[in-house]
Amino acid sequence: MDVSPFPYQGPLEPAQVRGRDDLILDLVERVTEHRVTALLGPRRYGKTSALRRVASDVIAAGVAVVWVDLYEVASTADVAARLDDSLARVPGRFADMAAKVAAAASIHLGVVSFELRSAGSSRPDPVLTAHHLLDVLTRTAANTPTVVFFDEFSSIAKVDGAAGLLRTRLQHHYQDLGIVFAGSEPSMMRTLFTEQAAPFYAQADLVEIGPLSSEDIVSLVVDGFADTERQAGPLPPHIAAFAAGHPQRSMQVADTAWRLVGRGEAATQATWEDTLERVRSATSDGNERLFSSLQDGEKTVLRAIAGGGSIFGTAARVLDLPTGTAQHARTSLVNRGHLARTAHGYAIVDPVFADWIRHRFPV
Ligand SMILES: Nc1ncnc2c1ncn2[C@@H]1O[C@H](COP(=O)(O)OP(=O)(O)O)[C@@H](O)[C@H]1O
Ligand SMILES: [Mg+2]
Structure with missing residues (x-):
């Protein structure tokens, strides 16, 4: 095996x-x-x-x-x-x-x-x-x-x-x-x-310790497939983009994809779609539980950030978030490791959770 x-x-x-x-x-x-x-x-x-x-x-x-x-x-x-x-x-x-x-x-x-x-x-x-x-x-x-x-x-x-x-x-x-x-x-x-x-x-x-670089994720996927006599095909950039530097999620998604490809075979675009679906269904209960354990202000901040908006901008107005509440919720999410500061503002640490939020609450 x-x-x-x-x-x-x-x-x-x-x-x-x-x-x-x-x-x-x-x-x-x-x-x-x-x-x-x-x-x-x-x-x-x-x-x-x-x-x-x-x-x-x-x-x-x-x-x-x-x-x-x-x-x-x-x-x-x-x-x-x-x-x-x-x-x-x-x-x-x-x-x-x-x-x-x-x-x-x-x-x-x-x-x-x-x-x-x-x-x-x-x-x-x-x-x-x-x-x-x-x-x-x-x-x-x-x-x-x-x-x-x-x-x-x-x-x-x-x-x-x-x-x-x-x-x-x-x-x-x-x-x-x-x-x-x-x-x-x-x-x-x-x-x-x-x-x-x-x-x-x-x-x-x-x-x-920061995120893994896109380059590192791409090469770990390519090498992991090659070392086990498989071809990663179009997967590496998809995985790198989806995992957004998160090391454990990169590996989990790569593992899910790898299991869909037999020895001697090459992954295709369909492998990627299948992978995404499997990752989503394997994690949705956990994401649902995590999300419902949060306070209302925190939920709103996460929705605004997952949707790519500033928590003080249009997204926040649509989601009806007073500034003080937003700030407080954001601090508490950062403190608990759900959000991290990046060069461009704030990002959700777990890309799978971010993906779940985007799908559950389309903007
Ligand atoms: N440098 C790395 N390269 C590839 N995968 C990594 C790397 N670091 C961590 N991982 C992935 O993340 C998972 C968790 O790593 P771990 O060291 O336990 O994290 P932490 O101690 O920060 O909680 C590992 O099982 C692996 O899948
Ligand atoms: Mg540890």
């Missing part, structure tokens, strides 16, 4: 990452020079994939990588368990040293989450444990080249005091290791690093 060359669920393997050369180079340089960096971008824009690639590049250069996934952390004990799990998974020289440093603090790497779940007086204190684990990280990093990635870092904001705890333990060691914080909730990430009251205020350079 053929395996699709267009995986679109979850992060990619390092070798599958397309384009992003400048970003990856920049990030490798940053972690090597120990410049603390926060990587921001919408969900499914390829942050984790790009960072995995950076990780594999620096591992190849002999650097130890600690990968901490903070997705939906709910408590300090949770943060401690994630740190422990991350530290325990690093192989090699780092592991030997970390085990020694940990033992000195009576910590057995890899079993902390088990201990934290135990009941009664033998349960370690989660805050103290997190402090010890961060010490293990920084002390080991002082002796062996190390980069730590905190993925889904914005989740840290849900746990009282956790960002402060991390900052306290890391701030004196910025020179000893490479650190990248990545997160999908644009407003939360910004708040974490740019608000004066936040523990990580001015502690990192912000780097944004």
Whole structure:
């Protein structure tokens, strides 16, 4: 059976990452020079994939990588368990040293989450444990080249005091290791690093991951088809135009099209029409649910923008939107990652959602 060359669920393997050369180079340089960096971008824009690639590049250069996934952390004990799990998974020289440093603090790497779940007086204190684990990280990093990635870092904001705890333990060691914080909730990430009251205020350079270029999308489609003995025919520019730089949607649409073309066959215009129909029907329930969960002002703003109009122009007047409401709704959509600022104003981040809105509410 053929395996699709267009995986679109979850992060990619390092070798599958397309384009992003400048970003990856920049990030490798940053972690090597120990410049603390926060990587921001919408969900499914390829942050984790790009960072995995950076990780594999620096591992190849002999650097130890600690990968901490903070997705939906709910408590300090949770943060401690994630740190422990991350530290325990690093192989090699780092592991030997970390085990020694940990033992000195009576910590057995890899079993902390088990201990934290135990009941009664033998349960370690989660805050103290997190402090010890961060010490293990920084002390080991002082002796062996190390980069730590905190993925889904914005989740840290849900746990009282956790960002402060991390900052306290890391701030004196910025020179000893490479650190990248990545997160999908644009407003939360910004708040974490740019608000004066936040523990990580001015502690990192912000780097944004942008859309994939049209050129990158075209070549990933052409190559994916060619590598599996198919011809993409007229598909590449259609996919690039439809996906508007969105990496995951590009891959999903390409995968849908690819499934319609047999080995040795070439895609046609009809393949594209069929693809579009399939993508639309596979996603319409989700789009409907998302749209109906929004506030009225937000719905109107999205309709105006999907229709190509300014939310303060004719489109808005037709849709009856007072300026204050429009501004408020737009800000809230940007904060939640549904809208993004572009060179020409604002755009809907998810092209499939934008397409659904245009079809559901023709102007
Ligand atoms: N550089 C890339 N080239 C091709 N597809 C990509 C790229 N980056 C991301 N994708 C697509 O987007 C999906 C989600 O990527 P992921 O790294 O998990 O995004 P994020 O971490 O920003 O949510 C991947 O499964 C893949 O289909
Ligand atoms: Mg991710």
